[in-house]
Amino acid sequence: MRLVQCEVERGVRKVSAAGILKSADQTLKDDEAAKQAAFKIRKNKPADLRGLGGGSALAEPGGTPTLAAAAGSLDPATMGRWSDPFIIPVVGVAAVLLHTGKVMFWSYDPVDYHNPANSKNGVAFIWNPASRTGYNIPPPENVWCAGQTILSDGRVYLAGGNLRYPDPNALGGATNWAGTLTNYTFNPLNELWAKQPDMVRGRWYPTVTQLADNRIVITSGMDETGSGAITNAVEVLTPDSNMNGIGTIQVVSTHNASGLYPLQFLLPSGQMLEAGPNAASSFQLNPATWNWSSLPRMKSDHYYLGNGISYTDTSTAQPRQLIMVAGGHTEKVPLAANEWLDGFNPALGWNTYPQWQTPRHNANTVILPDGTLLTVGGNKGLYGYENAEFSTELYSKAAIDTTGTWLKLAPHTIQAAYHSTAILLPDATVLLSQDDMDYSAQAAFQHKAQVYSPPYLFKGPQPTITAAPTNVTYGQSFNISTDRSDMVSAVLVAPGATTHGNDMHQRAIKLRVQPRSNGLTAVVPSSSALVPPGYYMLFVMDSQGIPSVAKFVRVA
Incomplete structure (x- = not known):
């Protein structure tokens, strides 16, 4: 990866074109104009050529377009639409959606990148989706390459980061990356x-x-010695109840992770699943004893940054949970080896999930409010940037249904391989941040992003949540009022906290609902293992599958 970046800086490797760069406010106006134009066209379009949102009118696996796709391959009601690129003046190596509705990015300081003498210099940026602009906010140190999640009170928690860049002059052979204890x-x-x-x-x-x-x-990560050793101590943070308070940390066990940034998920039992990157790394951790136990082997390795999601459906009498792990590579071959696990019955082992049309690693997979999955970016080369993939793939059914297919939608124009991020925004769009193949300071200050509007946003105006509680408790029934009467479902989506394809906080919980006049009555599951405490985006969907703009609700 470093070689590729150096070739870019020397001008012997070309960076992919990023499309037409526009001001942030202009991209907002263009996106809204595109929606309004689609609404007008839809009124006059035959029913069989209208966008289906879930994507059954899109290209089938293998790339053969169906009638609807051929009739309007650029129709946003079938393909979705990417905004023109605009500038976010920081490399979005990590992205977290705050319950204020803003997004926080952080990264290395591009002026000091790879300089061992200035290893602790980092940058951060707060970005507002309402204006697509933001402002710098100094991080306490170079928290780049930390792990991150969101606590129940909305605070962002970051563990580790960059203590020192590789230093060929380090004593004792400690020339590798080093992780901070902070x-x-x-x-x-x-x-x-x-x-x-x-x-x-x-x-x-x-x-x-x-x-x-x-x-x-807290698991995995290279330690502070610069030797390249992966930390095997498993530590647990107990947060302080004060928003600005200091919690406690203790070592609870040891565990040899098979790689960096392992994918981990909370199971309905309250235990924690670890999945990969090695196929044999299929374990659960019991918080009552801190003992690890083995689960059946995964179907494939997912080395070099695969990604995964957790989707729970509590809308039926028997709740279901599906954990899906996707992509990465094995034996130096990029994968479309997607697989899934039943969260309620993990001992049954891993099953084949429908495969992407395009094998890739370094991609991002985002859960959309209608339960479908959107995979963007990544690359098909051996390392971080080679053979970048620009295609967007949408899973045609809700994630819990394993009979769907992946369908190709409108491609993005910015390159989004290693060090790119993608995250769901409260207006049901998806923000994509460019990768850093060109890591120069000049490029970082002109870093590009795009916003994707899925097909469901071109079917008609979004419903509006006119009233909903700001706080709900476990097992509670609560009313959601809307501006119209055709609401059919509601979902809680946890704000994303992603880096290197690993979203450590994203999950979705479809709620049990009862229709009511201009709204729904929804029920919060009684188990905090299904809905960990914290802030969620509450979306409602109408009978056409159009999601509302989210309202943040705290579950406690």
Whole structure:
């Protein structure tokens, strides 16, 4: 990867074109104009050529277009629409959606990137989707390549980061990357950082996972020695109840992760699943004893940054949960080896999930409000940037249904391989941040992003949530009022907290609902293992599958 970046800087490797760069406010106007134009066209279009949102009118696997796709391959009602690129002046290596509705990015300081003498210099940026602009916010140190999640009170928690860049002159052969022992919380209300107690070992590329009781499990990551060793201490943060307070950290067990940024998910039992990157790394951790137990082997390795999702359906009498792990590579071959696990019955093992049309790693998969999955970016080369993939793929059914197919939609124009991020926004669009194949300071300050509007946004105006509680409790029934009467479903989507394709906080929970006049009555599951405490985006869907703009609701 470093070689590729150096070739870019020398001008011997071309960076992919990013399309027409526009001002942020102009892209907002263009996106709204495109929706209004689609609404007008839809009124006059034959029913069989209208966009289906879920994508059954799109290209089938193998790329053969159906009638509807051939009739209007650029129709946003079938293909969705990407905004023109606009500038976010920081490389979005990590992206977290705050419950204020804003997004926080952070990264290395591009001026000091790869300079061992200035290893602790980082940058961060707060971005507002309403204007597509933002402002810098100084991080406490170079928290790039930390692990991150969101606590029940909305604070962002970060573990580890970059202690030192590789230094060929380091003594004792400690020339590798080194992870810091430090970790922090970030309060999105006053935008202040609070240093938490140091971990016992350094961590660079760790994974952090919120449990049902709001404690955070910290695993993996290169340690502080510069030797390249992966930390095997498993530590747990118990957050302080004060938004600006200092929690406690303790070592609870040891575990040899098979790689960096392992994918981890909370199961309905309250145990934590670890999935990959090695196929043999299929375990669950019991928070009652902190003992690890083996699960059946995965069907494939998912090395070099596969990704995964957790989707729970509580709308029926028998709740279901599906964990899906996708992509990465094995034996130096990029994968479309998607697989799934029943969260309620993990001992039954892994099953084949419908495969992407295009094998890739370094991609991002985002859960949409209608339960479908959107995969963007990544690459098909051996390392981080080679043979970048620009196609967008949409899973044609809700994630819980394993009989769907992946369908190709409108491609993005910015390159989004290693160090790119994608995240669901409250207006039901998806934000994509460019990768850093050109890592120069000049390129970083002109870093590109695009917003994807899925097909459902071109079917008609979004319903509006006119009233809903700001706080709900476990097992509670609550009313959601809307501006019209055809609401059919409701879902809680946890804000994303993603880096390197690993979203450590994203999950979706489809709720049990009862229609009512101009709205729904929804029921919060009674188990915090199904809905960990915290802020969620509450979306409602109408009978056409059009989601509302989300309202943030705190589950406690």
